[in-house]
Amino acid sequence: MKKYLVIGNPIEHSLSPLIHNFWMKKYCLVDSVYEKRKVEEKELKNIIKEIREDEIFGVNVTVPFKKLIIPYLDELDFSAKETQSVNTLFKIKNKIIGHNTDSAGFGDTIKKLYFHTNNSSKLPLEDKLIFIIGAGGVTASIIHALKLQGANKITLSNRTKEKSHELKKLFPKIEVLDWGKRPTICDVIINTTSIGLNKNEEINIDFSDYNKNSHKKTLFYDLIYNPKETNFLKKAKLRGNKTMNGKMMFLNQAKYAFNIWTNIMPKIDDDIKKLLD
Template sequence: MKKYLVIGNPIGHSLSPSIHNHWMKKYRLIDSIYEKRKVEKEDLGSIVNEIRNEKIKGVNVTVPFKKEIIPFLDCLDGAAECTHSVNTLCKVNNEVWGYNTDTPGFRTSLTKDSSIDVRNKNIFILGAGGVTSSILEIFLDVANKIYITNRTKEKAQELKKLADISLTLMGRKKIIEVINWGEKPQVCDIVINTTSVGLAKGESLDLDFKDYENNNNALFYDIIYNPKETNFLKDAKLRGNKTMNGKMMFLWQAKIAFHIWTNICPEIDDEVIKLLD
């Protein structure tokens, strides 16, 4: 049996098993099974060893271990290296590799599923948690200006520091500004919620976006996909802004992980989209 896992803590909410088991059935990988496992930080080394010893074929890593897993790995792909965030593990030859499929997943959701051209835009990112570096990464070489705010300001400052290194390597000037939590920059083209506020039904960010009233060019993107429509998106829709939730990002990152493990490029069709509803 080829075993795949998603590891995290908590893990009960994860919908990764539904998606991957659906594809395993669809592509007749009858000897494969994908499960979720709640783990502690002390378990990370032994999970990586299970991949090394081929007891586990592939792993997805979720909150809060996307960074903590890195010291146990032999190699990182480019996105994982830049963002210091790993969400997919696989043995390649004799090495355990860490990949970041959140970054290409988010990029693809914007380029394929929204009609937004991200070049030369002003971006406002709320949050500086584990996933935010993966979101920030795709704007570094194309944005005009990026504003970041987080309840714990030091984490936003750390993200800026990491991204400034990439910007310098790209030969770009420093385009990131950290904003105090509760404050807003000028009206931006894309506003992204990467905080977990909204995961619990009814939760709201305490920010007034009245200056976006009737702005049908601005995109409000919430990377949360369950619930489908957070208050952040509900309010944006009422104001007349474009909206998008995290469903397609989630599916694209899963598709890329599935391809890394199996060499099969699974289809994102209505059937698999419905599994997240």
């Protein structure tokens, strides 16, 4: 049996087993199973040992271990190096490689949204003003993906300002604002905080002036997909702004992880989308 895992703490909420087991069945990988395991930091070493000894075949890493796992790995792929964040592990030629598929997962999603509006010589986000709320573990992956799509005007605000400045070391061009402040105009506003995971939580930033026609094209994007619509998205929709939740990013990052492990690129079709509803 080929065993795959998602590790994190907490881990009960993870929907990764649902998706990967669905694809394993769909693509007839009958000897494979994907499970979740709650681990403590001191157990990371053991996880790596289990991969080295082929007891585990592939691993997804989630909060709070995406950075903490790095010292135990032999190599990092390009995105993992740039973001210092790893969400997928795989052993190849006796080396355990840390991959970051969050970045490509988000990149795929945002690229599709802006692809049509640009002429071919321009990258999709070249002329877009982007505001990121939050500076947690996933935010570096979002900035990395935005940069690859041409974004060069990124402003960021996080409650704990030191974390914004840590990100600025990785991405010197981002502009940091105090918590609660925001740029006057933006094309894309991305919530990368965990505010909204609980239904009544709200981000304390006022976007009420985004109700004019000139703002209708502004996209409010929330990385959260469960609940489907956070207050951040609900209010934006009421104002007439465009909205999108993190479901496609989640499916896309899973797709790339599955591909790393199996060489199969699974289809993101209605069946898999419905599975998360």
